[in-house]
Amino acid sequence: MATRRTTPPARGAKAAGRAPRRQSPPLLGAPLPPPLPIATIERLLGLAMSRGADFAEVYVERGTHTAVTLDEEKIKSATVGMASGVGIRAVQGARVGYAWSDDLDDRTLDQTARTAAAVAAATGSDAPVKVSRIAMPRHYHVVEPLADVEIARKVDLVRRADSAARAYHKRIAQVTAAWADHSRRIAIANTEGHYAEDVQDLCRLHVSVVAQGRDGERRTGFYGGGGRVGMAHFETFRPEEVGIEAARQAIATLGAIEAPAGPQTVVLAPGWSGILLHEAIGHGLEADFIRKGTSLYAGKIGEKVASDKVTVIDDGTMAGARGSINVDDEGVPAERKVLIENGILRGYMFDKVNAKLMKQRSTGSGRRQSFKHAPMPRMTNTYLAPGDLTPEEIIASVERGLYCKAFGGGQVDITNGNFVFEVAEAYLIEKGKLGRPVKNATLIGVGPHALANVSMVGCDPVPDPGLGTCGKDGQSVPVGVGLPTVRIDDMTVGGTKVGGGRMA
Amino acid sequence: MAQTDLLELCERVVRRARRLGATQAEAFGERTREATVRVREGEVEDLTRAEGKGIGLRVFKEGRLGFAFTSDFSDDGLELFVRRALALAGAAGRDTANKLPDERLLKLRNPELHGLFDPEIEALDADWKIAAAKAMERAGKAEDRRIAGYESVGAGDFVAETAIHSSEGLHERYRGTYVYLFAAPVAKGEDGQLQTSYWVDYKRRLRDLETPEEIGRTAARRAARMLGAKKVKTQRVPVVFEPTIAASFVAGIAAAVNGDMVRKGSSFLGDKLGKKIAPASVTIVDDGLLPGGISTAPFDGEGIATRRTAVIEEGVLRSFLYDSATARKARAKPTGNARRGYSSLPSIGVTNFHLEAGDTPAQSIVKGVKNGLYVTAMLGRGANTVTGDYSRGANGIWIRDGELAEPVQEITVAGNMLDMLANIDAVGDDIDFRGSLGAPTIRFAELTVSGS
Numbered sequence: 001m002a003t004r005r006t007t008p009p010a011r012g013a014k015a016a017g018r019a020p021r022r023q024s025p026p027l028l029g030a031p032l033p034p035p036l037p038i039a040t041i042e043r044l045l046g047l048a049m050s051r052g053a054d055f056a057e058v059y060v061e062r063g064t065h066t067a068v069t070l071d072e073e074k075i076k077s078a079t080v081g082m083a084s085g086v087g088i089r090a091v092q093g094a095r096v097g098y099a100w101s102d103d104l105d106d107r108t109l110d111q112t113a114r115t116a117a118a119v120a121a122a123t124g125s126d127a128p129v130k131v132s133r134i135a136m137p138r139h140y141h142v143v144e145p146l147a148d149v150e151i152a153r154k155v156d157l158v159r160r161a162d163s164a165a166r167a168y169h170k171r172i173a174q175v176t177a178a179w180a181d182h183s184r185r186i187a188i189a190n191t192e193g194h195y196a197e198d199v200q201d202l203c204r205l206h207v208s209v210v211a212q213g214r215d216g217e218r219r220t221g222f223y224g225g226g227g228r229v230g231m232a233h234f235e236t237f238r239p240e241e242v243g244i245e246a247a248r249q250a251i252a253t254l255g256a257i258e259a260p261a262g263p264q265t266v267v268l269a270p271g272w273s274g275i276l277l278h279e280a281i282g283h284g285l286e287a288d289f290i291r292k293g294t295s296l297y298a299g300k301i302g303e304k305v306a307s308d309k310v311t312v313i314d315d316g317t318m319a320g321a322r323g324s325i326n327v328d329d330e331g332v333p334a335e336r337k338v339l340i341e342n343g344i345l346r347g348y349m350f351d352k353v354n355a356k357l358m359k360q361r362s363t364g365s366g367r368r369q370s371f372k373h374a375p376m377p378r379m380t381n382t383y384l385a386p387g388d389l390t391p392e393e394i395i396a397s398v399e400r401g402l403y404c405k406a407f408g409g410g411q412v413d414i415t416n417g418n419f420v421f422e423v424a425e426a427y428l429i430e431k432g433k434l435g436r437p438v439k440n441a442t443l444i445g446v447g448p449h450a451l452a453n454v455s456m457v458g459c460d461p462v463p464d465p466g467l468g469t470c471g472k473d474g475q476s477v478p479v480g481v482g483l484p485t486v487r488i489d490d491m492t493v494g495g496t497k498v499g500g501g502r503m504a
Numbered sequence: 505m506a507q508t509d510l511l512e513l514c515e516r517v518v519r520r521a522r523r524l525g526a527t528q529a530e531a532f533g534e535r536t537r538e539a540t541v542r543v544r545e546g547e548v549e550d551l552t553r554a555e556g557k558g559i560g561l562r563v564f565k566e567g568r569l570g571f572a573f574t575s576d577f578s579d580d581g582l583e584l585f586v587r588r589a590l591a592l593a594g595a596a597g598r599d600t601a602n603k604l605p606d607e608r609l610l611k612l613r614n615p616e617l618h619g620l621f622d623p624e625i626e627a628l629d630a631d632w633k634i635a636a637a638k639a640m641e642r643a644g645k646a647e648d649r650r651i652a653g654y655e656s657v658g659a660g661d662f663v664a665e666t667a668i669h670s671s672e673g674l675h676e677r678y679r680g681t682y683v684y685l686f687a688a689p690v691a692k693g694e695d696g697q698l699q700t701s702y703w704v705d706y707k708r709r710l711r712d713l714e715t716p717e718e719i720g721r722t723a724a725r726r727a728a729r730m731l732g733a734k735k736v737k738t739q740r741v742p743v744v745f746e747p748t749i750a751a752s753f754v755a756g757i758a759a760a761v762n763g764d765m766v767r768k769g770s771s772f773l774g775d776k777l778g779k780k781i782a783p784a785s786v787t788i789v790d791d792g793l794l795p796g797g798i799s800t801a802p803f804d805g806e807g808i809a810t811r812r813t814a815v816i817e818e819g820v821l822r823s824f825l826y827d828s829a830t831a832r833k834a835r836a837k838p839t840g841n842a843r844r845g846y847s848s849l850p851s852i853g854v855t856n857f858h859l860e861a862g863d864t865p866a867q868s869i870v871k872g873v874k875n876g877l878y879v880t881a882m883l884g885r886g887a888n889t890v891t892g893d894y895s896r897g898a899n900g901i902w903i904r905d906g907e908l909a910e911p912v913q914e915i916t917v918a919g920n921m922l923d924m925l926a927n928i929d930a931v932g933d934d935i936d937f938r939g940s941l942g943a944p945t946i947r948f949a950e951l952t953v954s955g956s
Contacts, residue, residue: 065847072768075597077849080588081573082581083558096550102557102575119551151595174768210770210890218772220890259895261918261954262738292544294655294690296698372554411883411897415655415690415700416733418914420884420897440893442886444916444954473656494895494916494954498740 035060035187035197036086038131040109044088045129045191047113052122053090053097055352056129056191058113059329060086061371063184064147070158070177073166078151087371088113092120094357098374131195137333139317139324140228142199147183149231154179157239161207164243169251173218174210177243179203188331196331202228202322202478204467207243211250219256219439221249222408222424225465227322227480237465249406249425252437259426259441259495265401266443266491267394267429270462272407274481277312278382278470279412279419280447281305285339285347286365286377286472287354289414296417296447300345306451308343309387316364316380322466323381323480330366330375337363339382343451351377369475379470383482387457391485394456396432402441402493403427403434417447420494442494450488458485508577510535510557511677514669517561520586522671526563526593528604530670532805533559534846540660541633543641545653548634558846561589567598573847605806605828609838610674614802614809617678619795622709625661625681633659636716640687643720648728652692655700659685659716666801674807682708682798685716687723693731699911701726701881706798706939726880730899733911736955742876742929743917743951744869744903747936749879750859750943756887756894756921757788758854758941761815763826763841765889767834772892772922776821782925787860788816790825792840797856799940805844810855813839827852858942862931866945869930871906877953878903879917892921898953915955924948 041058048056062084069076085102086109097119101112162177181203189195206224213219223245225237268276281297289295297305306312316325316334325334330352338346350358351366354377366375395403408422422442428435463482470479514531521529535557542549559582560573570593574585636659645651660683667677688702703723707713745753757773765771773781792810794800804810806828814822826834827842827850843853870878883897895918901908919927932945 074599075595077569077571078592078596079571079573079849080592081560081847082585083573083575083847085575094544095548098550098552100554100556102555103577115553119548151592155595174770210768212769216775218769218890220888259918261916261952263956289655292655292690293653294698294700372556374550374552409885411885413700413881413883413899415698416730416899416913418883418897418899420886420916422884422886422895439891440888440895440918440920442884442895442897442916442918444883444897444914446914492735492914492916492954492956494897494918496895496918496920496952498738498952 035062035185036104041189042128042131044109044113045189046126047110048088048090048117049124049129049191050114050126051117051120052124053092053117053120055091057089057330058086058189059371060187061184063182066147066151066154066181068151068154068158068179070162073162075155085371086112088116089374090116090119091353095119096353096374100372129191131189131193134194134196134331136196136326137317139326139334140320142201144230145183145199146181146201146203153231157205157234161205161239161243164240165207165209165247168244168247171211171213171251171254172209172247173212175207177207179205188329190331194331196327198326200228205234205239205242206467207246209246209250211254213254217254219250219253221246223249224467227320227466228324229320253425253439256437256439258497259438259493260497261493261495263490264493265398265487265489266493267398267401267403267485267487268483269405270458270460270484272464272481273404274383274464274483275407275410275421276483277384278379278479278481279410279421280445280450281312282379282382283412283414284417284447285349287348287350287358288377290348291354291358295414297345303345304343305345305448306340306343307454309457310340310343310451310454311338311385312340312382313338313385314349314379314382318381318480321381321463321480322468322478323379325380328364328366329368330362332362332364332366334364334380349377349379351375367477369477373475376473378472378477379479381480381482383461383463384457384484386459386461386484388459389456391458391460394458394485394487395429395434397456397487398429398432401429403429418444419447420444440496444492444494450491453489453491454486455489456487460484510665511667511669511675513577514559514667515675517559517582517586518669518671521561521563521590524586524590526565526590528564528671530562530604530668530806531559532844532846533667534664536662536664538660538662539630540658541630541637542656542658543634543637546638546641551630560846560848561586562849563589563593564603565590565593567600567602568593568596569602570596571849601829601832604670604672605808605838607673609828610670610672610807612809614793617793617800617802619708620678620680620800622681624710625683626663628661628683636685639716640685640720643717644687644689644724647721647724648691650691650693650728650731651689651724653690655688655690657687668807670807676803676807678802680708682706683710683713685713685719687720689723689727691727691731697731699727699730699733701730704938708796708798712796729901730911733899733913735914736902736912736953738954738956740950740952742873742947742949743953744873744876744878744945744947746878746880747934747943747945748938749882750946751941752882754788754857754859754943755941758857759889761824762852763824763830763834763836764852766824767830770890772890773821779821780819781821781922782816782819782928784818785862785931786816786819786925786928787814789814789860790841790854790857792855794856797940799855804840805842805850808838808840808842810840825852825854856940858935858937859944861933861935861944864930864932866932866934869932869945869947870903870908873903874905876903877912878908887921894919894921894924915953917951917953919951
């Protein structure tokens, strides 16, 4: 099962003046400490092999989190945290031993390696394993680690977003704006002799809004974004635009009518709607589910699993995107992978362990939340290739249906393929034109059916603004999604109003 | 340095923060150990062992709050972290409600709680967990031959120490344990349809844990009974939530009685205090002292004694839940509901939150439905605390003439939580906790089911 929460894409962002810069106080300007010495890592790899494993890996992480929350125009909290540790994995066949520690003294580290090693109950050598640095691509480059940016500049972004949301309309009753960033330096070494190091920065700014209508009606709005980007990103992705978009959603849906329940033609606005792909098919193509036969897409390479208008790509190499990685958390460089090509299933997403067991190669999809977790196959940025229709043509083609403009979170059951995603802002389509806003709609479908019913694909591909977090087996990783405007026929809309009518 | 005394370390950190200029300071420390085992086809799939620790420090300086956390207990690491917390307080806005709970509140202590810590769990080895996981896997396959495999099946244990020291006169600690079993089997039908389900048990004491065989069999039955699931027509019908699903509905209520959401006007229950919002059969309680409860603890995340709070009593909304800062702003009493880990500030959350058992036998709740839905799994978050709107994906069994008939999927259940509360027309006698949320079987007189 996988869940995620968030919202939709940037609209017409314009360039703006720079945030005021001040001198950083020295305490917040401390550089990230270096990861472990190579000699220590090589010794730990040896110890992890001491019980006869056939593969071992050491993952070192040094991270700093910063967060600022503005509530009722006051800084509710400003927090900073430091978490460092080492995760050690030993693999023998399909058996995995994993141990981690946040104490980095030699004695504790050695014990951690021996704990992981014990999964293989044989004997082996504990001689250090030499590693050397692999060649690595750069899809983002950290110039000024976010951890080193003084808090006042982050507070300023949050305040600007908050003020813009409040000023948008007199019916805005509540605004909460927040910033979060995470700077981490990772090193991964394995017994294949590979060593990779990366600095990964991630940030996001988001605003949630409550609008108060007549008769106690309340509507909510949520928007934000960021990615593997520095502070300069917010000169073009302006905090004011973030606040205004959140406020706009809440105000636009005041007076919304009940969502019609039952099957309908739906048109999805571009951007964050890519969550459809993430849930409807993405998780089902992750190699662990395929190897265990628990995904309904197992054994279907080369088969038609979607409409021929559907080409799905998972791309960890998009510059600055939230789901991008230079290397995955097993030290394998990120790739751009075509998963579905014109409706035909072309490939799965592999980590090292599942790739080896299935006699495939890793696609750079082994990811983990932190040193406290063993990696597993995950998505990066997952999107649908564009078609050639304009969004106007797509909307105009629908006699009666639902236009879904902003979205919440989603979830999928990998095994039976049932997925849902929440629609935060939607409008009726009547005779090819947008009508009244509707509330409380959820879309539900079964992956292969929904993708077979994709009947039109727009020429307007939009990546999401950089908010998505995907959860699987208790581990959260940042991801991106993207979709052009699409039309899906016969999609079940979960609403409250029965008799909404069935549409062609 | 692996076994530095956690409470002493908290005290040292607070003293250091005070010396560096904090008006008030509070350190919250945790040390945890978790070990899990998963098996596959009678073999170990993975063994994971984790030992973690950390301290979170709240400092106040002239009404300005700073917070930092660290898992680095070296002298240098601690010094840097204390200084960072103080630097952040310098950057924060002033808020007079920003202070630690006062001495008077912190002095109220619960009598010693028993049953939080089980030395048998602390001493559990990997072999016990491997054997339990294998027994679950076998029992599930024996229960139904359509069980083709497992997404995962395993066992784990968790041992934690929590310590808190405050400049306002608090110096406390406790230790806790729990042990758990989980099974997520996959059933395969003759037509190739796959269905999954899961079943779990969490207990604070080993002797209270259900047997691996019971968990394995229940999980298998739950997956196999979904084979052949189909969509149904869109309609308004009576809907029954089985206990785990009822507990997830109760979680939606938990979010709405959060005193902070209420104070900000962001809860659909905000203006309903003292009003009757549900039938008299509905009593919802947050009980931080529940014997054997997974979230039972002597004090909350800021050291305030936990307690039992009736949130909805016989259908009347009686209380919201508070931490000390929100209670101060709302002129209410703190309810011991500050929840946190070391890496976060305290915020309002629930302890053992549950809908109390009613007196209707669970079987007769289904018996009373001529045509309706029995929900056994849900997808999506789908509950909006601000508006009360509720719309979630559902799987379950269709009820015909009072009997569980055929499995259904790819549908949604929707309503508004305020209407749903008022619409509860039966509360079962079969309360069940799978973790810290509990509920019995409940029935709603009518909800919208969307399908074909």
